[in-house]
Amino acid sequence: MTDTPARLLTLLSLLQTPREWPGSELAQRLRVSARTIRRDIDRLRELGYPVEATLGPEGGYRLVAGAAMPPLLLDDEEAVAIAVGLRAGAGHAVEGVDEASVRALAKLEQVLPSRLRHRVSSLQSATVALARGDGARVDPRTLTTMASAVAGRERLRFAYRARDGVQSRRLVEPYRLVSTGSRWYLVAYDLEREGWRTFRVDRVAEPFATGARFAPRELPMDAQEFVRRGVRGAETYRVEVVFAAEAEALPPWLRDAAVAEPGGTRVCFESGDSPEWLVARLALIGVPFTVHAPEFLAVAARELAARLASAAGA
Incomplete structure (x- = not known):
């Protein structure tokens, strides 16, 4: 394998398997010399990957935990498994990991090839999760669309159903997704109503990012406190x-x-x-x-x- 970037990616993928790899086996797999493997290992270390080497007949190379999380290389089955798991968890707010799960899912689905995205959707539609008693379920695609718009500071359009059943169309500048442990809420500036609003995500339909960027406004208080006050007045x-x-x-x-x-x-x-x-x-x-x-x-x-x-x- 003469293409150095491709060889480094293949080497990194092998090292991410939890085992020790003798230099000779890596050289055989990549069809290069042991000297080239040593140089490639040094390059990975320079890039921040903590590759550890042990000596002796049972020694070899392995990737260990470092100070920071390095980029991971996933095969098709691993990517599908992680996406399905994140989707299942994202639909039901879980305190402590909820917002991080949605951010991870948004990043993963952004780079998934279309063939894998189709497999994830098929698996998701074939499974049923036990919902909360009030039936407040959220489509993970809605969450990832919103999370991407928040991260990209992109205006968002969606249909919204109020508590009394009244339907409306909204154009907003999304600020933050907030989980209460049982429901998801979007904090956003409503452009047509000229004010900050809290939206229950399970009442949102057909969200899409418009492509129009915006400079973020200053929320008058912490997003979590804004949701708490809004829910106290609007949800009870x-x-x-x-x-x-x-x-x-x-x-x-x-x-x-x-x-x-x-x-x-x-x-x-x-x-x-x-x-x-x-x-x-x-x-x-x-x-x-x-x-x-x-x-x-x-x-x-x-x-x-x-x-x-x-x-x-x-």
């Missing part, structure tokens, strides 16, 4: 439900807010759950109830009742 709502039973028949999480009244028990509380999940949770209590507020929770109850009636053949 006051619920009023009347159960046809006494307070003792209700679970502990409802008893503190229960007030007895003729013919039942009225409960008022704040919730941040999706209406669909909250209605299902209330129904599982096993006590007849009536939703008095908000109206969208009553709508979710009617829709769930219709689906259950249909499933039962009624």
Whole structure:
């Protein structure tokens, strides 16, 4: 192998396999002399790769952990396996590794050949992950599109569904993706509404980067705190439900807010759950109830009742 850059890449790929490589075996694999292998090893060391050499009949070369993470060379199977794993994890926010996972996935998918990208998508569509109770799942492609736009300071367009179901189109300057451990949020400056906004990523559809660059604006506070304040005001709502039973028949999480009244028990509380999940949770209590507020929770109850009636053949 006379092409030095190609030979160095092949040598690096071999050394990334966790084993010791005798110089003679490396020379045979690359069809060069032992002297050339020694020179190539020195070049890799100059580039920052920590290659360790041991003497003796059992000695050889191996790549060891250094002070920094060197670029990795992956074969097709390894690249597909890592991309599938990152996609599976990215769809469900996991505190501590969530944002790093999305950045890694965005970098990997940017350089994946089309044939491998197709394999990753096929494997992803053939698997089903256990979702959270409120069904708030995120398409990893949405996350990687947003992460790339944030990193590249590129304006982003997408369709957005508000909590009350109202649909809109948004043009934003994306600032940061934030995970709360259960949901993903995008902090961005909404150009048409001329203000900072927090968007729930599971309510975003058809995101695409416009190609238009922007100079980043200054967010008035830390991104995590901005999301916390926005979620506290926008994601919670006051619920009023009347159960046809006494307070003792209700679970502990409802008893503190229960007030007895003729013919039942009225409960008022704040919730941040999706209406669909909250209605299902209330129904599982096993006590007849009536939703008095908000109206969208009553709508979710009617829709769930219709689906259950249909499933039962009624």
